[in-house]
Amino acid sequence: MFTGIITGVGRIAAVHDLGGSSSHGKRLDIAAPPGYLDDVGLGDSIALNGACMTVTQVDLPQHRFSIDISVESLDKTAGLAEPSARINLEKALRANDRLGGHIVSGHVDGIGRVSRFAPVGESYELRIVAPPELARFLAYKGSITVNGVSLTVNSVEDIAAGSEVSINLIPHTVQNTSLGALAEGSRVNLEIDTVARYVERMLQAGALPTPQKAIHP
Numbered sequence: 001m002f003t004g005i006i007t008g009v010g011r012i013a014a015v016h017d018l019g020g021s022s023s024h025g026k027r028l029d030i031a032a033p034p035g036y037l038d039d040v041g042l043g044d045s046i047a048l049n050g051a052c053m054t055v056t057q058v059d060l061p062q063h064r065f066s067i068d069i070s071v072e073s074l075d076k077t078a079g080l081a082e083p084s085a086r087i088n089l090e091k092a093l094r095a096n097d098r099l100g101g102h103i104v105s106g107h108v109d110g111i112g113r114v115s116r117f118a119p120v121g122e123s124y125e126l127r128i129v130a131p132p133e134l135a136r137f138l139a140y141k142g143s144i145t146v147n148g149v150s151l152t153v154n155s156v157e158d159i160a161a162g163s164e165v166s167i168n169l170i171p172h173t174v175q176n177t178s179l180g181a182l183a184e185g186s187r188v189n190l191e192i193d194t195v196a197r198y199v200e201r202m203l204q205a206g207a208l209p210t211p212q213k214a215i216h217p
Helices: 071-076 132-137 171-176 194-206
Strands: 008-017 026-031 045-048 051-059 064-069 086-091 110-120 123-130 143-146 149-159 162-169 187-192
Touching: 045 064, 123 171, 123 187, 132 162, 132 187, 132 194, 143 162, 162 171, 187 194
Parallel strands: none
Antiparallel strands: 008 026, 008 086, 026 064, 045 051, 045 086, 051 064, 110 123, 110 187, 123 162, 143 149, 143 187, 149 162
């Protein structure tokens, strides 16, 4: 479980094949900020650009850790096998931590495409086209996770390609996450709000016929 509040920006230092065929995944070596790994152990969960991964190796002197990522995860995410790419890092939530963003599971629901990223006053406007299957989960002033960052939706417009959301990024967010490197056409990992999942399920359940009680003579 995560909150979408980025605690460090790392870099993909190396990408290794885990086998010789296309059915094999990758091992990623991630360079972390100095001191970031001091409380990290084997088996811990760290979200990389919003995707929850398990730490398989830790090299404290080199400030590096490794994760293994499957072909399925690579297929369902963006930017997790690009050498030298900067990525957002978040350690798993502790029970006594502040919930600074919103509840984030670290499971990527779809890949969006940046349609605009430009300064507006002191801030930046980020527009993302989400795939059609996510459109029903996006709402004005609702929450969305973009590459692991908890953000608030300022507007939603349904278009032929899916649903375009507009998000305001303050300078602090741009400077302290990897979102500042985005450009038109960039692919990003999206996770919808957990509450929206339950609302969708309740609406589906409400549409089902009510089971009839058995009548015994």
